[in-house]
Amino acid sequence: MTAMNTKPHYRTVWISDVHLGTRGCQAELLVDFLNEVTADTYYLVGDIIDGWRLKKSWYWPESHHAVITNIMEKAKNGTKVIFVPGNHDEFAREFVDMTFGHVDVRMNDIHTTADGKRLLVIHGDEFDGVVKYARWLAYLGDTAYNLAIMLNRYFNAARRKLGYGYWSLSAYLKNRVKNAVQFICNFETAVAHAAAKRKVDGVVCGHIHHAEKRMIGKVLYCNDGDWVESCTALVEHKNGELELLHWADMRNMAMSYIGASDTNASTPQALGLGRLMSLFRSASTQTTSANSAQKQASTPSAHSTPLGKTA
Ligand SMILES: [Mn+2]
Numbered sequence: 001m002t003a004m005n006t007k008p009h010y011r012t013v014w015i016s017d018v019h020l021g022t023r024g025c026q027a028e029l030l031v032d033f034l035n036e037v038t039a040d041t042y043y044l045v046g047d048i049i050d051g052w053r054l055k056k057s058w059y060w061p062e063s064h065h066a067v068i069t070n071i072m073e074k075a076k077n078g079t080k081v082i083f084v085p086g087n088h089d090e091f092a093r094e095f096v097d098m099t100f101g102h103v104d105v106r107m108n109d110i111h112t113t114a115d116g117k118r119l120l121v122i123h124g125d126e127f128d129g130v131v132k133y134a135r136w137l138a139y140l141g142d143t144a145y146n147l148a149i150m151l152n153r154y155f156n157a158a159r160r161k162l163g164y165g166y167w168s169l170s171a172y173l174k175n176r177v178k179n180a181v182q183f184i185c186n187f188e189t190a191v192a193h194a195a196a197k198r199k200v201d202g203v204v205c206g207h208i209h210h211a212e213k214r215m216i217g218k219v220l221y222c223n224d225g226d227w228v229e230s231c232t233a234l235v236e237h238k239n240g241e242l243e244l245l246h247w248a249d250m251r252n253m254a255m256s257y258i259g260a261s262d263t264n265a266s267t268p269q270a271l272g273l274g275r276l277m278s279l280f281r282s283a284s285t286q287t288t289s290a291n292s293a294q295k296q297a298s299t300p301s302a303h304s305t306p307l308g309k310t311a
Contacts, residue, residue, distance in 0.1 A: 016206030046086020046123030
């Protein structure tokens with residue numbers, strides 16, 4: 001098949017916050033992404049399966065199952081797949097350093113890019129407590145900061161034993177929407193700070209459902225976003241260059257292009273996949289340059305993406 005050759009291939013792909021088992025999960029778009037994008041290494045950066053939600057009520061449609069089988073298939077066929085569990089799939093943290101059907105489970109990982117950057121890969125939920133009390137911790141310094149990370153862990157372990165759900169940062173913020181920008185900023189700063197202490201060049205995380213790629217101090221902060229609202233992935237090109245892909249936008253752009261230019265085939269079903277993909281690629285190049293232009297002047301306040309409901 002010639003279409004196979006036109007599929008984009010990356011050195012590394014990072015996705016997180018898929019929340020399989022919830023109605024908000026954009027599983028169909030993700031299956032589409034997994035079908036179209038191949039890589040040497042796939043990182044699953046936590047909250048892939050929403051164990052908390054599934055425990056309450058079982059919701060597991062075909063498309064959610066397809067995400068799992070697709071990833072397992074990749075792993076079986078030689079793609080390196082590394083799963084770093086998050087707070088919603090923390091049941092998998094018991095299996096850290098084990099391998100399941102060719103998928104490696106790690107608490108966190110260090111990834112080295114083709115150009116030698118060392119990136120810490122973490123989900124990011126351990127910073128919830130830090131973010132909540134960020135203003136105080138700024139005064140109290142490092143010991144208090146480490147204590148907050150530790151307390152957050154015990155706090156949630158205790159909640160679990162008592163039968164409560166994970167204390168959700170975004171639920172906490174629901175009534176404090178005007179603080180969302182401040183929260184994102186606090187989270188990003190806390191993660192970058194921790195990465196700097198680990199003496200890495202950058203960090204890749206998820207958790208807050210807010211895709212980002214920018215320098216914070218000397219640390220390259222990357223957040224791969226989510227598959228509930230924004231449908232984003234972080235990818236590493238062959239030369240080590242990192243890029244955020246906005247899959248839903250790439251899809252929409254290709255669709256509207258098709259709608260405007262082709263009267264015979266205005267539905268995606270009527271089009272060959274190869275042609276659709278070449279449209280994606282030209283659309284994605286435009287998105288990327290538009291994004292990087294916007295990023296030049298951007299601070300967290302420039303973004304309007306709302307926080308995910310299930311971070
Ligand atoms: Mn999370």
